[in-house]
Amino acid sequence: MNETIKIIKERRSIRAYKDKPIEEEKIQEIVECGLMAPNAKHLQPWKFIVVTNKDLIKEIAKRVQDKVIDNPRYSFVKERAKTKDDVIFYNAPLAIFILGEKDSRWAKLDCSYAAENMMLAAKSLGLGSCPIGMARYLTEEKDLVQKLDFDENYELIITLVFGYPDEKPEPKERNKDVVEWVE
Numbered sequence: 001m002n003e004t005i006k007i008i009k010e011r012r013s014i015r016a017y018k019d020k021p022i023e024e025e026k027i028q029e030i031v032e033c034g035l036m037a038p039n040a041k042h043l044q045p046w047k048f049i050v051v052t053n054k055d056l057i058k059e060i061a062k063r064v065q066d067k068v069i070d071n072p073r074y075s076f077v078k079e080r081a082k083t084k085d086d087v088i089f090y091n092a093p094l095a096i097f098i099l100g101e102k103d104s105r106w107a108k109l110d111c112s113y114a115a116e117n118m119m120l121a122a123k124s125l126g127l128g129s130c131p132i133g134m135a136r137y138l139t140e141e142k143d144l145v146q147k148l149d150f151d152e153n154y155e156l157i158i159t160l161v162f163g164y165p166d167e168k169p170e171p172k173e174r175n176k177d178v179v180e181w182v183e
């Protein structure tokens with residue numbers, strides 16, 4: 001197995017991070033790998049909001065957690081909150097908010113490619129990551145949207161968190177029945 005394939009196969013969503021900041025060069029590398037993603041017509045219809053401010057990351061996590069904690073759809077949040085303090089961003093030292101241009105036909109797909117590039121780059125640098133769909137609830141909070149400087153012509157597609165992993169989960173099984181070879 002070559003190194004790239006190993007990284008793809010061994011990437012896991014990490015939900016426990018060490019209390020250790022990420023070196024700036026590594027953050028730059030992750031962002032550059034996001035920028036190198038394929039994108040329709042090379043329109044690059046994205047913005048990456050990079051946040052390393054621990055207090056701001058904590059505040060967003062707390063506000064999102066408060067919003068979803070009593071929602072039965074997210075009962076696992078309540079469960080996890082019994083033993084962990086941040087069950088939204090898992091105390092990660094870095095969050096990247098990926099925004100896609102609202103009027104761009106393929107923005108969601110383009111942003112998804114960028115997200116995966118970033119997560120694989122992170123893994124190759126010894127870092128863990130996790131996509132946080134639940135962070136979309138922050139967009140209901142005007143002051144947070146303002147603090148994060150989201151452009152009104154863009155929407156939040158996905159939030160990613162990164163950090164030095166404090167757990168090493170095994171790769172999850174995948175359902176292989178979904179693959180069909182047609183001759």
Ligand SMILES: Cc1cc2nc3c(=O)[nH]c(=O)nc-3n(C[C@H](O)[C@H](O)[C@H](O)COP(=O)(O)O)c2cc1C
Nearest residue numbers: 011012013014015088130131132133134135158172
């Ligand atoms: C669009 C998207 C949203 C996700 N949102 C969350 C989330 O809010 N919280 C979380 O802990 N994991 C989240 N995940 C991670 C998934 O649970 C995870 O990718 C899946 O269980 C497969 O596990 P793996 O990434 O470790 O292979 C999200 C993943 C994706 C692709």
